[in-house]
Amino acid sequence: MASEALDLLRFKGRDALNRIDYQKYGDSPTVKYYTKWKLFDKYLVNPGICTSIGLMVKSDFEKVGIWKYSAHEDIYPIGKLIRPDESKVIASHFASLRDSLVVEIRDAGDTEIKIGDGLGSSSIHARHIILIVEKRINANIIIDATNYENDALETLFIEGYLGKRSKVNLLVLNSPPSGTPSINIFRFALDSHASLNYGYIGSGGLMHHQDDLFILGEKAKIMAGAAFVSHRGRKIDYVSSVIHEGPGGESHLSSQGVIFEDGYGVARGMAKITRTGEWSKTVYEAGVVLLGEGGKGYVSPMLEIDTGNVLEARHEAKEASFGQDQLFYLMSRGLNLEEAKYLLTYGLLSSKISHLSEGLKEIADEYIKKLFLS
Amino acid sequence: MTEAVKTADVEELLRYTSIDELYGWEWEYAKEIEIRGKIGRDIIEEISKVKKEPEWMLRLRLKALELFNKLPVPKWLTGIEEIDLEEIAAYVKPRAELTKEWTDLPDEIRKAYEKLGIPEIEARFLSGLTAVYGSETVYSKMKEKLEEKGVIILPMEEAVQKYPDLLKRYFARIFPPSDHKFAALHVALWSGGAFVYVPKGVKIEQPIEAFFFIGGSLEGQFEHTLVVADEDSYVHFIEGCSAPLLKKYSFHDGMVELYAARNAHIKFTTLQNWSRDIINFNNKRGIAKENAIIEWTEGSIGSKITYTYPSTILAGEGAKTSNIVIGIANGPYLKDTGSKVIHAAPNTASRIISKSISNNGGINIYRGLVRINKGAYNSIANVECDSLILDESSMAYTYPHNQIEEPTATVSHEAKTGRLSEDQLFYLSSRGLSEGEAKSLIVIGMLKEILSDLPLEFVSILNRVIQLEFSEVGGIG
Numbered sequence: 086m087a088s089e090a091l092d093l094l095r096f097k098g099r100d101a102l103n104r105i106d107y108q109k110y111g112d113s114p115t116v117k118y119y120t121k122w123k124l125f126d127k128y129l130v131n132p133g134i135c136t137s138i139g140l141m142v143k144s145d146f147e148k149v150g151i152w153k154y155s156a157h158e159d160i161y162p163i164g165k166l167i168r169p170d171e172s173k174v175i176a177s178h179f180a181s182l183r184d185s186l187v188v189e190i191r192d193a194g195d196t197e198i199k200i201g202d203g204l205g206s207s208s209i210h211a212r213h214i215i216l217i218v219e220k221r222i223n224a225n226i227i228i229d230a231t232n233y234e235n236d237a238l239e240t241l242f243i244e245g246y247l248g249k250r251s252k253v254n255l256l257v258l259n260s261p262p263s264g265t266p267s268i269n270i271f272r273f274a275l276d277s278h279a280s281l282n283y284g285y286i287g288s289g290g291l292m293h294h295q296d297d298l299f300i301l302g303e304k305a306k307i308m309a310g311a312a313f314v315s316h317r318g319r320k321i322d323y324v325s326s327v328i329h330e331g332p333g334g335e336s337h338l339s340s341q342g343v344i345f346e347d348g349y350g351v352a353r354g355m356a357k358i359t360r361t362g363e364w365s366k367t368v369y370e371a372g373v374v375l376l377g378e379g380g381k382g383y384v385s386p387m388l389e390i391d392t393g394n395v396l397e398a399r400h401e402a403k404e405a406s407f408g409q410d411q412l413f414y415l416m417s418r419g420l421n422l423e424e425a426k427y428l429l430t431y432g433l434l435s436s437k438i439s440h441l442s443e444g445l446k447e448i449a450d451e452y453i454k455k456l457f458l459s
Numbered sequence: 460m461t462e463a464v465k466t467a468d469v470e471e472l473l474r475y476t477s478i479d480e481l482y483g484w485e486w487e488y489a490k491e492i493e494i495r496g497k498i499g500r501d502i503i504e505e506i507s508k509v510k511k512e513p514e515w516m517l518r519l520r521l522k523a524l525e526l527f528n529k530l531p532v533p534k535w536l537t538g539i540e541e542i543d544l545e546e547i548a549a550y551v552k553p554r555a556e557l558t559k560e561w562t563d564l565p566d567e568i569r570k571a572y573e574k575l576g577i578p579e580i581e582a583r584f585l586s587g588l589t590a591v592y593g594s595e596t597v598y599s600k601m602k603e604k605l606e607e608k609g610v611i612i613l614p615m616e617e618a619v620q621k622y623p624d625l626l627k628r629y630f631a632r633i634f635p636p637s638d639h640k641f642a643a644l645h646v647a648l649w650s651g652g653a654f655v656y657v658p659k660g661v662k663i664e665q666p667i668e669a670f671f672f673i674g675g676s677l678e679g680q681f682e683h684t685l686v687v688a689d690e691d692s693y694v695h696f697i698e699g700c701s702a703p704l705l706k707k708y709s710f711h712d713g714m715v716e717l718y719a720a721r722n723a724h725i726k727f728t729t730l731q732n733w734s735r736d737i738i739n740f741n742n743k744r745g746i747a748k749e750n751a752i753i754e755w756t757e758g759s760i761g762s763k764i765t766y767t768y769p770s771t772i773l774a775g776e777g778a779k780t781s782n783i784v785i786g787i788a789n790g791p792y793l794k795d796t797g798s799k800v801i802h803a804a805p806n807t808a809s810r811i812i813s814k815s816i817s818n819n820g821g822i823n824i825y826r827g828l829v830r831i832n833k834g835a836y837n838s839i840a841n842v843e844c845d846s847l848i849l850d851e852s853s854m855a856y857t858y859p860h861n862q863i864e865e866p867t868a869t870v871s872h873e874a875k876t877g878r879l880s881e882d883q884l885f886y887l888s889s890r891g892l893s894e895g896e897a898k899s900l901i902v903i904g905m906l907k908e909i910l911s912d913l914p915l916e917f918v919s920i921l922n923r924v925i926q927l928e929f930s931e932v933g934g935i936g
């Protein structure tokens with residue numbers, strides 16, 4: 086059965102695609118855009134509609150209380166947290182979308198969503214997930230976006246809703262194809278007393294990744310850590326933001342990029358406490374390490390505080406090579422320079438996922454090691 | 460006949476009981492020339508003709524006009540739409556001739572400076588002073604001993620005539636008009652300001668000051684300051700700004716350019732205390748060559764809206780800069796401040812400290828940029844932003860950008876936004892202080908980086924201004 090809502094979103098996407106820009110404002114007084122949007126142009130000329138949703142849920146969902154729907158069933162609305170007219174690439178995503186995977190978690194358990202292939206000849210491969218965690222549910226979720234096609238602009242959007250007092254551990258492993266650009270937009274809304282432990286590990290070609298986390302209810306908590314690696318010629322723009330709308334919330338966002346020779350990486354985003362989000366606490370950390378000549382690392386952690394009734398609001402940024410003291414210490418214990426750098430980098434990246442549940446942490450740790458071997 | 464200059468103005472100032480009394484209300488002053496209308500070639504040519512400028516300066520103005528027409532309004536500016544450039548006067552020459560004696564000035568102009576204690580401060584603590592009223596420099600004087608050392612302190616117009624080679628080398632070169640629309644507007648319309656040249660090896664012990672005063676509503680002030688410190692020299696330049704309370708707004712779009720040659724050291728302190736009717740745009744940039752030091756200290760207290768981002772390009776090996784920016788937004792006013800540093804040479808170091816206080820619905824924004832170019836080996840940059848919000852209706856935003864293209868560099872950035880803690884307020888109130896007094900004490904504490912470098916009279920005046928700002932009668936909400 087066709088969904089009118091989906092048809093309307095596709096229409097809005099196509100309409101906006103030719104009308105709006107990649108982004109309204111430049112990113113800084115000296116950099117017009119941190120993402121090289123021009124490289125996206127050729128994919129947006131005349132995208133077709135994908136032939137599949139390109140997503141698989143790896144779970145015995147009925148047994149553990151996980152329910153899977155199609156957006157055509159109109160059970161949960163699509164395009165509420167991410168609107169087609171926000172930007173050119175978001176419009177293109179909706180214009181090409183076949184369907185959305187809707188996952189509703191009604192009981193405690195583990196869920197894995199895997200990115201799959203077979204989206205057809207459209208120049209945009211659009212994947213869209215609606216993720217609902219019901220109230221008071223503890224859930225571990227892995228999104229494995231590590232091994233997929235390489236001939237289209239890959240888009241992966243998630244709209245997530247965390248119910249009251251739900252507790253979610255979420256790990257995203259992301260390695261989009263290196264030959265084509267990709268864009269991820271993950272938006273999560275948290276109800277009262279909900280808790281999100283989020284870990285992201287990424288590498289890839291030309292990637293714009295955006296996490297937008299909204300604390301809507303009171304006393305919700307977010308711990309988010311991200312680690313990304315940019316190798317030669319790769320360009321990663323990692324953006325992570327939190328907005329406190331509900332009172333008494335807590336958020337701690339931390340992102341770390343490692344930039345190898347001739348790589349390019351940006352760690353940026355914003356922590357905002359609105360007037361209704363009074364007595365909240367937010368800490369934002371961002372950093373990049375340059376490990377070779379020709380690398381470029383940009384960091385921009387922003388704070389917007391709309392009320393004096395704030396418990397704590399601070400950010401930190403650190404960009405550098407490793408300190409000579411740290412390297413000297415390790416080399417005096419028998420490691421050569423490369424081994425010492427490897428060890429320090431590994432330590433830095435794995436510190437970003439230390440807040441995850443044990444099972445997810447192990448998986449994340451293995452993935453970080455794999456990133457280095459590649 | 461004019462009265463003799465009073466000498467007890469600072470004490471009188473300290474007796475004021477409200478911020479309105481301090482600023483005073485707009486009063487009439489005689490104008491010789493006033494040019495207003497659509498900003499175009501006619502207006503530029505008229506200003507240039509009034510100033511009897513050489514051809515090269517007119518060409519520079521017209522080139523800037525072309526850029527002004529081409530460049531878009533920067534999208535990140537908020538509040539700038541309030542300015543109607545056709546409504547404000549592009550040039551206002553008061554009926555006063557440039558002088559070296561305060562007693563030569565018309566009473567209504569002289570009293571503006573006396574009210575702020577400027578003649579007294581000059582006599583006791585300054586090496587030289589340039590006073591600008593409206594669009595023109597009305598007073599300029601340098602102590603004789605500096606003249607003997609070859610120091611030049613001149614109104615900018617006079618410097619254009621006397622030192623064209625020096626001016627062509629630096630004027631609008633450090634901050635080119637192509638940078639943005641308001642830099643172009645400034646270069647097209649500039650008038651008034653000071654040129655300072657410090658010869659090799661000369662260290663000027665007492666500061667030099669330029670004081671800018673806007674006397675009326677719907678006036679534009681586009682003064683230009685250029686400080687060139689030759690090798691191994693030292694100079695401390697203080698810039699002060701004030702205006703009375705106006706019936707309508709006025710617009711200030713000034714520019715400061717600093718050039719510190721090898722081993723030179725320039726300190727530049729701004730005490731901006733415009734009244735609440737001034738929209739204040741600043742363009743400030745310095746270039747520091749090998750082992751040179753540039754220190755910016757910006758105290759932004761008054762104005763309706765202020766945009767100021769002192770910047771340094773560290774162009775020589777071992778150059779250093781320190782940029783301290785303090786913004787106070789007390790009332791429904793905006794302070795859009797920040798700082799930029801470009802590390803373009805090896806072993807350079809920078810430090811940015813931003814402190815802001817928002818009260819009574821005030822908004823403080825910090826915009827910063829630290830850029831480390833490839834090849835700026837072993838450079839170090841440190842940024843600290845500290846924002847204090849004193850009530851629930853005020854806001855503080857921080858937008859830093861750190862751009863690193865050199866793997867041996869180290870950049871760190873820390874920012875925190877907080878409120879006045881109950882403990883602090885309780886401690887101060889238990890010692891008999893009212894909330895207003897407690898707030899002003901905390902603000903004065905935050906300003907210590909600025910105050911430590913200033914003559915005592917300046918410090919007394921600033922303290923009083925802040926006490927009045929936060930007192931029950933002076934608080935503007």
